Amino acid sequence: MDPFDDPRLTAMGLFAEVYTGIADKNRRAFAEAGLSDVDFETLIRLARSPGEGLRMSDLAAQTNLSTSGITRAIDRLEREGLVTREACATDRRAFYPRITEAGRARLMQVLPRHLEDIEHWFTGLLPPAELDHFLSSLRLIRDVVRPCATAGAEEIEPVT
Amino acid sequence: MDPFDDPRLTAMGLFAEVYTGIADKNRRAFAEAGLSDVDFETLIRLARSPGEGLRMSDLAAQTNLSTSGITRAIDRLEREGLVTREACATDRRAFYPRITEAGRARLMQVLPRHLEDIEHWFTGLLPPAELDHFLSSLRLIRDVVRPCATAGAEEIEPVT
DNA sequence: TGTAGACATTTGTTGGAGCAAACATCCGCA
DNA sequence: TGCGGATGTTTGCTCCAACAAATGTCTACA
Numbered sequence: 186m187d188p189f190d191d192p193r194l195t196a197m198g199l200f201a202e203v204y205t206g207i208a209d210k211n212r213r214a215f216a217e218a219g220l221s222d223v224d225f226e227t228l229i230r231l232a233r234s235p236g237e238g239l240r241m242s243d244l245a246a247q248t249n250l251s252t253s254g255i256t257r258a259i260d261r262l263e264r265e266g267l268v269t270r271e272a273c274a275t276d277r278r279a280f281y282p283r284i285t286e287a288g289r290a291r292l293m294q295v296l297p298r299h300l301e302d303i304e305h306w307f308t309g310l311l312p313p314a315e316l317d318h319f320l321s322s323l324r325l326i327r328d329v330v331r332p333c334a335t336a337g338a339e340e341i342e343p344v345t
Numbered sequence: 346m347d348p349f350d351d352p353r354l355t356a357m358g359l360f361a362e363v364y365t366g367i368a369d370k371n372r373r374a375f376a377e378a379g380l381s382d383v384d385f386e387t388l389i390r391l392a393r394s395p396g397e398g399l400r401m402s403d404l405a406a407q408t409n410l411s412t413s414g415i416t417r418a419i420d421r422l423e424r425e426g427l428v429t430r431e432a433c434a435t436d437r438r439a440f441y442p443r444i445t446e447a448g449r450a451r452l453m454q455v456l457p458r459h460l461e462d463i464e465h466w467f468t469g470l471l472p473p474a475e476l477d478h479f480l481s482s483l484r485l486i487r488d489v490v491r492p493c494a495t496a497g498a499e500e501i502e503p504v505t
Numbered sequence: 506t507g508t509a510g511a512c513a514t515t516t517g518t519t520g521g522a523g524c525a526a527a528c529a530t531c532c533g534c535a
Numbered sequence: 536t537g538c539g540g541a542t543g544t545t546t547g548c549t550c551c552a553a554c555a556a557a558t559g560t561c562t563a564c565a
Contacts, residue, residue, distance in 0.1 A: 187393075188453065188456060189389060189392045189393050189452070189456075190393065191456075191460060193460050193463045193464060193468055194389070194459075194460070194463070196463070196467070196468055196476075196480055197367075197371075197463045197467065199480065199483050199484065199487060200364060200367070200467070200483060201364070201368070201386075202487055202490075202491050203483050203486050203487045203490060203491070204360060204361070204364040205409050206409070206487070206490035206491045207357075207360070207486075207490055208361070209409060210490070211357075221521085223521085223522090226361075229349060229354070232349045233347075233349050233350065240543075240544095241543070241544065241545095242542085242543060242544080249365055249366070249369065250522080250523095251522070251523055251524080252543080252544070252545085253522075253523065253524080253525095253544085253545075253546080254521085254522055254523070255544090256544065256545055256546085257521075257522075257545095258521095258522095260545095261521095273543095276530080276531070276542095276543080277529080277530060277531085278529065278530045278531070278542070278543040278544065279530095279542095279543060279544080280543085280544075292349070293348065296348060296349075296351075299354075300351060300353050300354070303353045303354070303356070303357045304353060306486070306489065306490050307353075307356070307357065307360070307486060308353055308356055310485060310486050310489055311482055311485065311486070315478075315482055316356075318475075318478055318479075318482075319478075319479060319482045320356055320359065322471055322475055322478075322479045323359050323360060323363050324359065325470060325471065326363050326367075326466070326467060326470050326471075327359060327362055327363045327366070329466065329470055330362075330363060330366035330367055330370070330466050331362050331363070331366045381551085383551090383552090400513080401513070401514065402512085402513060402514085410552080410553090411552075411553055411554075412513075412514070412515090413514085413515075413516085413552080413553070413554080413555095414551090414552055414553070415514090416514065416515060416516090417515095417551080417552075418552095420515095433513095436512095436513080436560080436561075437559085437560060437561085438512065438513045438514070438559070438560045438561070439512095439513060439514085439560095440513085440514075
């Protein structure tokens, strides 16, 4: 009878509580190394991207951040020497942000604690089979919700 | 060999992509009614809490927002007439934020679209059995990550 | 009674993020 | 070659949230 007790609302709330709870743990770990969560996500995407293949706008698409957000983020990281801007040879408008050795070192500094946190607060809580199930559900949703998550790496698929 | 290709990292990234993707859809729906996501969460928690039973600090605990964050949020909502501050009879330090009729009306204005979005981008994508499985995995994690999520409504359960 | 410490909330400051406009460069076409 | 629109990035403005300090109130204890 109470319209605010819809099970869908409860499901969404549960999802939110869990994710923001874990994200909060992660944020603390990043902060210990002087990184914000945006910093970390940016760095790790650069570290995982093959070659020099990520432009500012690709990063923006991947991170769900506005283009200006990426500009400021790279500004901060560049100021700390964790990233450099490399001019694009074929398009003088474009820049390739590139992670430096110091950037990789900073990531390596956070990584052990971060992996431990993920295991402790997320993956380690579910039995392996259940975790697999959980992840495949996530993938299913991801493919609908974020068709462009691979921008820059692959071509973008339109929403059908 | 690449330490940045750990499966736990991938799992966490997938989780983040999915949640932030859905949260983004929700944010758009809230914005159409002139509410931020914080506004919406605050209002709905007030609407779902029985009696007058939520203090500012309870809200802070539930929403994972700082106490000052709650102060400002209630400030904004009060300015729009969606919430009132009610003095606590037994503790003159405390206030009970209370949703007004206008606040309920505003929620009712967003709710249909919001429920539709949840169904479209989340619950409706998984077959019922799989959704149940997914939600019970979430609950399992929630109980570890957020033992205090029910502050103010129930007594706090310790982590067992 | 009176004082110290804890607690609930608010206010001042700082930094981050989005939007929209500006700027530079690229591409297609005559 | 030269023009017009599209695209990549940066900058100005404004709002929002967290942190820390300040205020008022409560509780315990001598």
